[in-house]
Amino acid sequence: MAPTQATDGQSERVAVIGASMTQFGQREEWILDLLAEAGSECLDDAGVDAAEIDHLYVSNMTSGEFEGMTGVMNALVHDLNAMPAYTQRVDQTSSSGGAGIYAAWQSIMSGASEMTLLVGGEKMTHKTTGESTDIIASIGHPVEYKHGVTLPSFAGLTARHYLERFDVPRASLAKVAVKNHKNGVDNPNAQFQREVDLETVVESPIIADPLRLYDFCPVTDGSAALLFCPESVAQEYTDDYAVIAGVAGATDTHVVHEREDPTVMGGVVESGKEAYEMSGYEPDDIDVAELHDMFTILEFLQMEGLDFAEQGEAWQLVEEGYTEKDGDLPVNTSGGLKSKGHPLGASGVAQAVEIYEQLVGEAGPRQVEADVGLCCNVGGFGNCVITTIMEAAE
Template sequence: MTVAVVGASMTEFGVRKPRLRELLATAGAHCLDDAGVAPRAVDHLYLSESGGAYESKCGLVNALKDDLGLGRAYATGIEQTSAAGGAGIAAAWRSVASGESDLSLLVGGEKMTHLSTPVASDVVSAITHPAEYKHGVTIPSFAGLTARHYIERFDAPRESLARVAVKNHRNGLDNPNAHFQSEITVDQALSSPVIADPLRLYDFCPISDGSAALLFATEERARALTDDYALVAGVAGATGSQVIHERSDLTAMAAVETAAERAYDAADCGPADLDVVELHDMFTILEFLQLEALGIAEQGTAWQLTRDGATARDGCLPVNTSGGLKSKGHPIGASGVAQAVELYEQLTDSAGPRQIDADVGLACNVGGFGNAAVATILERR
């Protein structure tokens, strides 16, 4: 059964005063309003978040169901580290595609900024293997190791990573919900403090609060609701190795490659058919690694696309028109949902100053540093 996205919303990302429950309810209610759907018409509710890792709250999805007035809708939570949003998309899409639900609401969110940066980073790094964590391997440190290996192996200039940050900050400037709405220069990026050599402060996304939501429907139901909807052409996930030393190539994201291949097969398309891409740029190096794993660039060459302006908003394949995690922010459970919100807005011509000409878009949501991945392909109706 063909599935459509008929509504989307997101709160502002950044340092937010409201509690997580309020942020989730705000995004969910605005999404229903966007689609013109009454709360009690929703069959299923899915909540993507960390399972209480940052706020130590359980049972949020049940409370959210009541906050939104969804009656007796089936409600369940989805936890898959930073790929929780993509995993939520897969679950909500599957519930409609299977015929079990006519309308499924997905809400993703996280409240993180009340924690210090070291504490929040430590929670994120819990996905690493215990033996490696004991030896100091964290997600940021692994990002630095991988970036150093990539630069040296493929003779990529350090400046190319800075250009990713510059591009995404520029895109975020036109996103009213982005955590960062300011431009930076290559020199600023290269002179910012070292975090995990060779990665510096501007190579990392911010710790953010926020929520995003999507409403999925059968295409038949979508036609009855609105003329402005996007079709879900393909959704697929894959899980890679958690143990870093078992990976044959640190610069190859096997889970992303497999998830993309499965999504391309489902959508009957390929990298050449994409008009816009939203990538999980928790660190700038991840933009290169995902472009290569998605088949958009040959291994070791993605940095050239950034250098040549191909991934800019006016380039041949715009990447992270939303500002990406780098500028938009990264509230863990909301990030993958917000990626698809951006695609939906681009494909329904509602992206405002960020608008580009696009008929097919792909979002890649990654858990950990390639431990898991979900690829979602949306098409213009």
Template sequence: MDVAIIGAAMTDFGEREGWILELLSEAGRACLDDAGVAGDAVDHLVVSNMASGEFEGQTGTMNALASDLGVLPAYAERVDQTSASGGAGLQTAVRAVASGTSEMALLVGGEKMTHRKTAESADIVASVTHPFEYAHGVTLPSFAGLVARLYLSETAATCESLAAVAVKNHRHACSNPHAQFHKPITRSDVLESPLVADPLRLYDYCPVTDGSAALLCCPVSTAREYTDEFVRVTGIGGATDTHLVQHRPNPMQLRAVEESGQTALSMADCRPADIDVAELHDMATVLEPLQLEALGFAEQGDGWKHAIGEAIPSGPLSVNTSGGLKARGHPLGATGVAQAVEVYRQLLGEAGDRQVEADRGLTCNIGGFGNCVTTAVFEGGA
């Protein structure tokens, strides 16, 4: 696949002033500056956003952003795939370039959430669940608790094992200047935080976040006109699982993650063992080991061992060096884009104090609790 990323940017994540359009513009401009590309070179603008209408009463963000960034008359579209909107936007931009319909596709993802009360934000996010299950109290946090309870009963994992995921990701976020949290935590902090959905506690979940992130995609031949250093998207895949969770044979098996991962890895002609750095969707701590297992990095039931430092079959692997959703933050439409921004920085050796040795990277962005998923594989080097 002949697609390169030549620019990337993200805003600070956390509680931000202003509105969604301001955040999107901030990331979009920084991305164009990073690539050294003028706005009028962009022919396709993709905006990943789940709920600007629900959170702010603001729609048509893609049209307004095109004007703000000076990319007219580029075709502009908005992509909504719930909390996987960023990954879906990446797939849209990559496909546009790979198909030859776009020479320069700018992807900007973002969400403004913190100005609403926590209960209001939670209810907006809960709209991704099936109405039947929602009526019976199923929200994403509650379902995460149910799956975590099952995982702990079916494997050798413990609450301490899941707490280690949060500790690791907070440690990584301390080196990410754009992350929402820059404070390390201990397992005791996690285990003593308020209970949310047994056995998961407050520090097992990601925060409510404002923020935006952006990427600039083009053909590899075009990339070489701008820079000698870029990242190639070598594989990308998407998949969908049942909307009703009760229809899944095994709630611990994230089938859409499996399918999208197999597609992306096959397209990139590589195996899980070839991946050096991965950004996974840790909305709740239990999701990180479940993804490691579904993507083939660990055996079923053993994904939790990575966070506590035990070896997994795929060999050396750095997971969520950005801090993940847990500590970097989770502004819904921005998350999948921010994951790719982190992998881009790692592969170019631009990740600062959190830099790891990496030639290949992977991102996995999940909508709901595995309802819809996009997985992508990246390689460094021109």
């Protein structure tokens, strides 16, 4: 099927007309219930019947490993009464949500679908810390894991190198956690809705030196959803929608020590360049950003990889309040993964839900002035990355 054509003969832009996010945290519900909760709420938000869905994508990394359940995408179509919609599971480790956005965008742009629902979710908290660590560690290279090098280890090693190489105060990393927890207070669906002070962060237990407990995101259950369609279809439903202006993915080395510079995330750089080029926007045009702060150091590396700051200088913007909610570039108004939580397959979708709500003016007390927003979803320690740029409807 040829791409849907606008009246001027050009391919139509892809719009987002609905969004939802469940409560993140420790949930009693299992994965299919969480997915159905977000999916049905998203359809209600858009005022679209499930029978209108052509494609349904499920971003999920570990339903088999955590719950022994596969085929969640097929079961979800049934539970939402969306049959006979085509469905597919999207797994790109912890960037599965961003990859789902890319897949949903492609399905609309290709003309194969006029209404695509994306639901991302994960159920994780019922496992022990050791069990969860082993499952998540499967993202990395098996040889690295054999030698005890896990994602937290990479984060600690990179943070130590970054602090020493660029003469960065340790407190600057802690201020990322303080900021994101402060933002999370205003997110009713965040896992942690409480502030933490600088002293609490820097004196919390060491996990991977120099990173401490509050430099890491929690283990989380939850789900989030977005509804995509051509812009002309969006206009039949609402005047308040967002448009995918640019979306791109990139892959870096699987073996982290093979990277030329451990403080440069190549997947972030390359996906950002392509998303900027596709959208026609530049870093200075971005009004709000959601970055993948699984570890506090990742917020610095993504700010630099996306050209919001020069290499080794992102920490200065944090010190100056540039990334605060009332700063020049609010970062992680949702609370980020740090406060909002990180249910692997849902995180990238939830990032875009926050950007969508900011662009259509539905972010409540988190609201900032924004016409253009960006989200960056990272898989593993930068092994794969999806960057999405969204803009408010004109």
